[in-house]
Amino acid sequence: xxxxxxxxxxxxxxxxxxxxxxxxxxxxxxxxxxxxxxxxxxxxxxxxxxxxxxxxxxxxxxxxxxxxxxxxxxxxxxxxxxxxxxxxxxxxxxxxxxxxxxxxxxxxxxxxxxxxxxxxxxxxxxxxxxxxxxxxxxxxxxxxxxxxxxxxxxxxxxxxxxxxxxxxxxxxxxxxxxxxxxxxxxxxxxxxxxxxxxxxxxxxxxxxxxxxxxxxxxxxxxxxxxxxxxxxxxxxxxxxxxxxxxxxxxxxxxxxxxxxxxxxxxxxxxxxxxxxxxxxxxxxxxxxxxxxxxxxxxxxxxxxxxxxxxxxxxxxxxxxxxxxxxxxxxxxxxxxxxxxxxxxxxxxxxxxxxxxxxxxxxxxxxxxxxxxxxxxxxxxxxxxxxxxxxxxxxxxxxx
Ligand code: SAH
Numbered sequence: 001x002x003x004x005x006x007x008x009x010x011x012x013x014x015x016x017x018x019x020x021x022x023x024x025x026x027x028x029x030x031x032x033x034x035x036x037x038x039x040x041x042x043x044x045x046x047x048x049x050x051x052x053x054x055x056x057x058x059x060x061x062x063x064x065x066x067x068x069x070x071x072x073x074x075x076x077x078x079x080x081x082x083x084x085x086x087x088x089x090x091x092x093x094x095x096x097x098x099x100x101x102x103x104x105x106x107x108x109x110x111x112x113x114x115x116x117x118x119x120x121x122x123x124x125x126x127x128x129x130x131x132x133x134x135x136x137x138x139x140x141x142x143x144x145x146x147x148x149x150x151x152x153x154x155x156x157x158x159x160x161x162x163x164x165x166x167x168x169x170x171x172x173x174x175x176x177x178x179x180x181x182x183x184x185x186x187x188x189x190x191x192x193x194x195x196x197x198x199x200x201x202x203x204x205x206x207x208x209x210x211x212x213x214x215x216x217x218x219x220x221x222x223x224x225x226x227x228x229x230x231x232x233x234x235x236x237x238x239x240x241x242x243x244x245x246x247x248x249x250x251x252x253x254x255x256x257x258x259x260x261x262x263x264x265x266x267x268x269x270x271x272x273x274x275x276x277x278x279x280x281x282x283x284x285x286x287x288x289x290x291x292x293x294x295x296x297x298x299x300x301x302x303x304x305x306x307x308x309x310x311x312x313x314x315x316x317x318x319x320x321x322x323x324x325x326x327x328x329x330x331x332x333x334x335x336x337x338x339x340x341x342x343x344x345x346x347x348x349x350x351x352x353x354x355x356x357x358x359x360x361x362x363x364x365x366x367x368x369x370x371x372x373x374x375x376x377x378x379x380x381x382x383x384x385x386x387x388x389x390x391x392x393x394x395x396x397x398x399x
Pocket of ligand 1 (some may be wrong): 302
C-alpha cells in the first residue's frame, strides 16, 4: 500500500522538542497541519531551514493527530519497519513470555514501543490488536503481516477504537487463525482470568493492574474484609480472596458484573458463598454502608476516569476527593485504602494532593505505604510521560 506523503514544517519553537524525541503530532506545533485531510498519510516533518526532522503518520485520535514513527529519513514505513518494532517489543518482554504463571500481558504499548495509536496484547497464544485511529488502521495489512512473521499465534483478534469519541466500534473482532475458546482462561501471577476476545470493547480484565493485584494478594489481604468498588469482573476481589481475605464484597453498577465476578471466583476455586457481589451505584452503596455501620479492613477504589450514570456524572479530576472521603469513612481505624485512577488528566503529584485533601477535610491521618504506575509490559516513552496514566496508592489510615 503506498501512502500519500505530505511535507510539513514544524513551528520553530517546537523543533527542538521533536528533535529530542517528542512523539505526538499536535496542530499547535506544526504549520498547516489542518490542510492534511487523509488519515494514514505520511507526514515528513522539516524545520524552517528545510532540514528533515522526523516522519509521522496522520491519524486523528482522542489525543493528538498522529505519531512520529522515525527520525531516520531513509527509513520507509513498510512491513519491515513494523517487523523491527514488534521484534524489539517482544525482546523487551522476554521475561513475560517465559513466565509460566503469567499468560496475559501487553506485548506492544503504542508510543512506548515506537508506534503510537497501536497496542497488542497477548492472551495465551492469542493476540489482540487495538487500533486507536483510522490513520493507524490504514497500515493494518503491513502490521498484521509483520505480527504474523514475528510470532507463533493461535489466533489474532482486533478492536477498533476510533468512533467519533474514540470509543469502541462494534464489529466482528476475530481476524485469523483459530477462534479462541469462550472464555479463554489465562493466568496472571497465578491468578486465573476468563477472557472473552469477541464480546465488546473490554475483554474481562485490565492488564495494567497486575502488580497491584499481586501486592494486594500477597501483602494485604489475609484475614481481612475487603470492599472492592467499581469492581467490573471482580479481579481485585479474586486477588484478595486468593490472599486469604475473610470476605470480599464487590460493588458495580453493571448487572453483568454478577455473572462475570462469580465466574472469576469459580475458575480460581474460591468458595463463592463467602463472597458478596452487589449491583449498585457505588455512591448509593456508601450511604447504605454508613447507615448499616459497615466497616471494611481494605477498600479498593478504582473508578473510570469519567462515567455518566442515570443519576450522576463522575469525573476523577473533579470528584476524586469526594469519593475518597466516602471511602475513608467506611474503612476501619487502621485499615487500608487502595486508591487507583487511570485518568491521564492529572499527575501522581496531584493524586497525592487529592488524598491529602480528603484526609485533611475529615481531620484524619494517613500514611502512604506504596504506590504504583504502569507495569513493565506497559512500556512508556520517556519523552511522553503523559502515557504513564496509571496511579495507584496504598494508603494506611492512622489512628
Ligand atoms: N476496578 C476494575 C475496573 C473498573 S472499570 C478492575 O480492576 O477490574 C469501571 C467499572 O466501574 C465498570 O465496570 C462500570 O460498570 C463501573 N461503574 C461506573 N460508574 C459506577 C458507579 N457510579 N457505581 C458503580 N459502578 C460504576
